Amino acid sequence: MTATTRWTSRAPKLGFVGYFDGVRGVGVAMVLIGHALFEYLESWVTIVDSFFVLSGFLIVTLLLQESRSTGTINLRKFFIRRGVRLLPSVWLFVSVWLVIGVIGELLDIEGIKLSEIAKDALAAVTYVYHVFFPNGLYMIHPDTQDQRTMWHLWTLSVEEHFYFVIPGLVLLCLRRNWIKVLGGAMALGFVGIGIARLLAYTGPAMAESTPSGIRLAFLQRPDALMLGVFLAILNAHLTEERVQQLRKPIMWAGYAGFALWIVILNLSSGIMEKVGLPYFKYLPDTPAAATHEAMSGHWYWFRFGHTLGAIGFAAMTFALLRFPGWWLDRFFCWSPFRWLGRMSYSLYVWHALPYVILLALTDGDDATPTMKLVRTPIVIASAFLFAVPVYYKVELKVMGMKLRFASEKETLDLRTGKMVETPGQDPES
Numbered sequence: 169m170t171a172t173t174r175w176t177s178r179a180p181k182l183g184f185v186g187y188f189d190g191v192r193g194v195g196v197a198m199v200l201i202g203h204a205l206f207e208y209l210e211s212w213v214t215i216v217d218s219f220f221v222l223s224g225f226l227i228v229t230l231l232l233q234e235s236r237s238t239g240t241i242n243l244r245k246f247f248i249r250r251g252v253r254l255l256p257s258v259w260l261f262v263s264v265w266l267v268i269g270v271i272g273e274l275l276d277i278e279g280i281k282l283s284e285i286a287k288d289a290l291a292a293v294t295y296v297y298h299v300f301f302p303n304g305l306y307m308i309h310p311d312t313q314d315q316r317t318m319w320h321l322w323t324l325s326v327e328e329h330f331y332f333v334i335p336g337l338v339l340l341c342l343r344r345n346w347i348k349v350l351g352g353a354m355a356l357g358f359v360g361i362g363i364a365r366l367l368a369y370t371g372p373a374m375a376e377s378t379p380s381g382i383r384l385a386f387l388q389r390p391d392a393l394m395l396g397v398f399l400a401i402l403n404a405h406l407t408e409e410r411v412q413q414l415r416k417p418i419m420w421a422g423y424a425g426f427a428l429w430i431v432i433l434n435l436s437s438g439i440m441e442k443v444g445l446p447y448f449k450y451l452p453d454t455p456a457a458a459t460h461e462a463m464s465g466h467w468y469w470f471r472f473g474h475t476l477g478a479i480g481f482a483a484m485t486f487a488l489l490r491f492p493g494w495w496l497d498r499f500f501c502w503s504p505f506r507w508l509g510r511m512s513y514s515l516y517v518w519h520a521l522p523y524v525i526l527l528a529l530t531d532g533d534d535a536t537p538t539m540k541l542v543r544t545p546i547v548i549a550s551a552f553l554f555a556v557p558v559y560y561k562v563e564l565k566v567m568g569m570k571l572r573f574a575s576e577k578e579t580l581d582l583r584t585g586k587m588v589e590t591p592g593q594d595p596e597s
Contacts, residue, residue, distance in 0.1 A: 174342070190506050195219060215433075220393045225403075249573050261318075269282035292318050302322055321520075351401035354401070357391060365386050368468075391478070436448050522554055
């Protein structure tokens, strides 16, 4: 394909978008509260779908933007940037858990097994956690799930696989002029997985002998990442003039998406159940109830919640991105939310450490409702005690290092929220 016919993105260049930080802040706050009071707020799990949509959108948008400004996508620099950004905090987190495991073995502390921590650590640092210890494991192998200490890292594993596959695929499709085909394939993948879940399939194969990573594959929500990719490609095809012509339907879709997102977030809420409002159980609790036949006869939330939550969030996000300034944008751009958003990766990675320990010391899921309410602010505060030092002493330093591997002449400095000059594309790289 010649330089004169090569397709390029028509979307405005992304700079600092306060909404992105703000929605991450709201999301990580929901994670902290939801993991402390899970039985009351189960459908808050759709915040993971939201993060995946946002991740798919941002990564592909930035790749298309890089291709427009430099003529190509530098995969080497992309992987270095991802590694510098993501690995230090996780490796430190895993190392601390390994030290705890060694101490637990030496002191013979009940419930701390170095062998199980080592399994988690290996799965985490090789980014296959969602393959061996996937989300939803508790319903088919509860004894295995009970021994997990890094249960939340399945999400990072899913994203890492996305990072390995999508950049090269985007580059190939740009070179072959297949970018619309890629967008269509992502849309079909999203719809297909959504239909499969609607029909009570948690994965492509449901036999009891099927490995858990395959049997529960659709609960890992790769479709939300696909929707994010589709949204990025759609956005890249719309000029500012065309978006202005479509302002009214886009805004209506944004409001409807926000309403749908809020509803889905609360349809599997134990609080709603207690006051008699509509309620759908998230997943079955036992292996016997987790067969396809058993789930087909029950309207579990997972059958529709992940799909509709992702759609609502995508519609809301697109409207907020192209038409900033409306009241919802101002809500998400509240400075405490944006500060939480900048801290979100550290909080997400590190909150599980004090949560596992403190919840275990206070009777875990068997605690009384009063105890659960009392301990919630304590465990949330403990998450900040771990995450804040890591953010300021580790993450901020690696964010500065990341700028050295930028592929464009100007890029966003995540430490300040400002566009800065960077080394940019190296002709020999």
